[in-house]
Structure formats: structure tokens, C-alpha cells
Amino acid sequence: MAVSDLWALELLLAAFAGGVFGAAVGALPAFTVTGVLVVVGELYDLGRETLATGAPELALTGSVAFGPVFGPHVSFGGGAAAVAYAAKKGYIDTDFDYHEAKNVTQGLGTRVDVLVVGGAFGVAGHLLKTASALVMPWDPVAFGVVASALLHRAVFGYSLVGTSSGFLDMTPFERGEKRVFADGGTERPAVEPWLPYQYKWAGVSLLGLAFGALGAYLTYMTASVFLGFGVSVLLLVYVNSDVAQMPVTHHMTLPAGFAVVAAAGGGVATPAALAAALPLWQALVLGAGAGLFGALAGEVSQRVLYAHADTHLDPPAASIVVTTLAVSLLGMAGVLGDPNVLPDPSWLT
Structure with a gap:
């Protein structure tokens, strides 16, 4: 699909539907669908790959999992905006420990105005994502998630960072400190x-x-930069x-795959080409370093953009923006072999 086609009306309608989907089922449940589609899509595409044809076409992953319906910039972003709107309107009253606008596990049902907000932010x-992919060498999907969250904070009158x-x-x-927030007097944790x-x-x-080493191993064995990400999601x-203390790691496995x-050298990556270019131990060390960077970037992001605010701005998405930009810049500087390893806009339809 040509880059110009990414602005087509039918894709905007698909994005509206994806935003409604995210609002109806909840932002986090919608994102787990992305994870299923990534894993299935990568395995499907890898099954079609041969050494003669080169890299997989990534049709399911790019066009569906990260596309204008189930892409997290659409369905998760739409769901996060919808729950922020619903909380502002007083529609939600659960036992959630934080502000209800952060409750991205909450499905929002069939209230029309909430679903329309989800659809509108799916389009946004x-x-x-489409605009950022044309100008910056970072993951445009992750940027779409972050920018959409900042936008819904501004539109619905929330502080951008708290x-x-x-x-x-x-x-x-x-220390268990409490603070009275300006959201109707509700007492919540200070941080x-x-x-x-x-x-x-x-x-x-x-x-x-x-998890960086894990992501690197999966990439090394399959030549898929997204399989580890899909497993994490x-x-x-x-x-x-509500399984207790389940780690969230997709911002660690994804940059590891890109870095490997x-x-x-990027280009047409196959397992044989990766094995010829670098030994497994180097791939694991590189992946561990990239995973560590992603983990720390995510932690800084949650402390600055989530912990003191009222709505959900996704720390892993913010981390992925930073780490994929770093991989691209290191490639441009000649430290890594290929500055163009990130998908181009025509791939992320």
C-alpha cells in the first residue's frame, strides 16, 4: 500500500471502528488481541518464508495487528481515551485503587457517547501514527499511543503530567501517603x-x-523482530x-529484536543470515543491553508520565519510542549496521 493511501477515508473508518472496539472491551483487553495477532501473524508469515524469497511479508502483523483496527495506537488509544472521558463524566464507580481514568482493564459497554469518543481517538x-512515520525514525505505532494519551488529557481537561x-x-x-486530588475530592495514593x-x-x-536476551534469542532463531514482543503482550x-505480580515486558523484548x-546489517533477514553475521552470544548480549535500556526507559516514563497523573499514558509505549529512536540513531552513526531496520510507513498500513 502506498504511503498516500494511509490517509484514505476507508482506513479512517476502520480506525473509528477500532477505537470503538477498544472502548467497548477495554484498552488492555484490546491490546491482548494485538498480541495474539502478532504471534499468529509472525508464525504464519514465517511459515511462508523460504531462503529464496527472503524476509516474510509480515502481512498479518503489519496490516492487522498494527493496522488501523487492532493496532494499539487505535484500539488501546481509543479505549484509554474512552475510559478517561467516562471517568470525567462520572460514569465509572469501581473499587479501582487509582483514578478511574487509569482503569484500562475496564470494558465500557454500549454507552453511545463513550463509544464515539473511543472511535474518534481511534481515528486520531x-x-x-501515519504522520509521525513520515518524519521520525521511531516506532510510529508506539508514538501514536503516547501522542493519543497526551491528546486525550488535553481535550478532557486533565493535567499533561500531573x-x-x-x-x-x-x-x-x-510510606502509604495519601493526597486529595482535584477530581471531586477523592483521596488516592500520593504517588x-x-x-x-x-x-x-x-x-x-x-x-x-x-527479557531482552529472550527477545534476542527469538529473533536470532526466527529472524522475526516482533515474535518476542507478541509473546510479552x-x-x-x-x-x-488479575494474576498477581505478572511482569509487563514488551518494551524490553521489542528493542532487543530490532537491535539484533x-x-x-538489516536488509533481508533470515536465521541463516543472522547466524552468519554474528554469533548467538553476541546477539544475546546485545539483546540484554537493549532490554535493559527499554526497561529503564519504561520506568522513567512511568514515574514522569503516569505516577503523578490522572489518566493512563502507557509507559511501555513511551519506552519503545525512545528505544527505537536510539536504534535508528545508532545505525545512522555507524554503531549498528542498519539505520533503516524499523518498518517504513508503507508496511504499517
Whole structure:
């Protein structure tokens, strides 16, 4: 599909439907569908790949999992905007510990105005992703998620980052301090970590090293930069099912896959080409480093953009923007082999 076709009316209508889908089922459940589609899509495409034809076409992953319906910039972004709107209108009253606008596991049913908001922000996410892909060498889908969240905060009158005397300081949460927020007088924790069990630097760092190596291994063996990401996103099914202390790691596995393919020279990547370009131990070390960077970028993002604010701005998406930009810049500087390892706009239809 040509880049110009990404602005087509039918894709905007598809994005509206995707935003409604995210609003109806909830932002996080919608994103788990993305994970299923990525894993199925990568395995399907890898099944069609031969050494003669080169890299897989990534049709299911690009056009469906990251496309204008199920892409997280559409369905997750639409769902996050819809729950922020519903909370502002007073439609939601659960036992959620934080502001209800952060409750992205919450399906929102069939209220028409809420679904329309989801659809509108699905369109906004599609447009933001499409525009950013034309000008910046980062993951445009992740950028669409982040930009959509900032937009819904601005549109619905929420603070863009919240207020705090120390954005990186999590100790008020550990001390159990409360604060009266300007949301109707509701008392909430003074600081609200994105994942109360996944915010301490040492544990986050170890997760990044381990899941970065895992993502690198999957990429090395399959030449798929997205398979590790898909596996990580599938784990969110358990997060949405309230399984205790389930780690969130897709911002660790994805940059690891990109880094391995970039270091191998990019181009038409196959398992044989990757093995010829670098040994497995180098791929694992590189992936662990990229995973660590992604984990730390995610932690900084949650402390600055989530913990003191009222709505959900996705820390992994913010991290992926940073890490994929770093991979591209390192490629341009000659540190990694290929500055063009990220998908181009025509791929992310």
C-alpha cells in the first residue's frame, strides 16, 4: 500500500471502528488481541518464508495487528481515551485503587457517547501514527499511543503530567501517603506507580536483561523482530485476569529484536543470515543491553508520565519510542549496521 493511501477515508473508518472496539472491551483487553495477532501473524508469515524469497511479508502483523483496527495506537488509544472521558463524566464507580481514568482493564459497554469518543481517538491515533512515520525514525505505532494519551488529557481537561515535587520519587507510595486530588475530592495514593510490584530499579533492570536476551534469542532463531514482543503482550492476558505480580515486558523484548537485526546489517533477514553475521552470544548480549535500556526507559516514563497523573499514558509505549529512536540513531552513526531496520510507513498500513 502506498504511503498516500494511509490517509484514505476507508482506513479512517476502520480506525473509528477500532477505537470503538477498544472502548467497548477495554484498552488492555484490546491490546491482548494485538498480541495474539502478532504471534499468529509472525508464525504464519514465517511459515511462508523460504531462503529464496527472503524476509516474510509480515502481512498479518503489519496490516492487522498494527493496522488501523487492532493496532494499539487505535484500539488501546481509543479505549484509554474512552475510559478517561467516562471517568470525567462520572460514569465509572469501581473499587479501582487509582483514578478511574487509569482503569484500562475496564470494558465500557454500549454507552453511545463513550463509544464515539473511543472511535474518534481511534481515528486520531491512526492519523498521529501515519504522520509521525513520515518524519521520525521511531516506532510510529508506539508514538501514536503516547501522542493519543497526551491528546486525550488535553481535550478532557486533565493535567499533561500531573504535579509533584519529585517525579522520580516513589517513596511517598511506599510510606502509604495519601493526597486529595482535584477530581471531586477523592483521596488516592500520593504517588501511583504503574505496576506496584514492578517499579524498583534492581528488579526492573534484571527483568530488562532477561527479557531482552529472550527477545534476542527469538529473533536470532526466527529472524522475526516482533515474535518476542507478541509473546510479552500475550502475558497481558494474565495481567487483565488479575494474576498477581505478572511482569509487563514488551518494551524490553521489542528493542532487543530490532537491535539484533540492525547489528546484523538489516536488509533481508533470515536465521541463516543472522547466524552468519554474528554469533548467538553476541546477539544475546546485545539483546540484554537493549532490554535493559527499554526497561529503564519504561520506568522513567512511568514515574514522569503516569505516577503523578490522572489518566493512563502507557509507559511501555513511551519506552519503545525512545528505544527505537536510539536504534535508528545508532545505525545512522555507524554503531549498528542498519539505520533503516524499523518498518517504513508503507508496511504499517
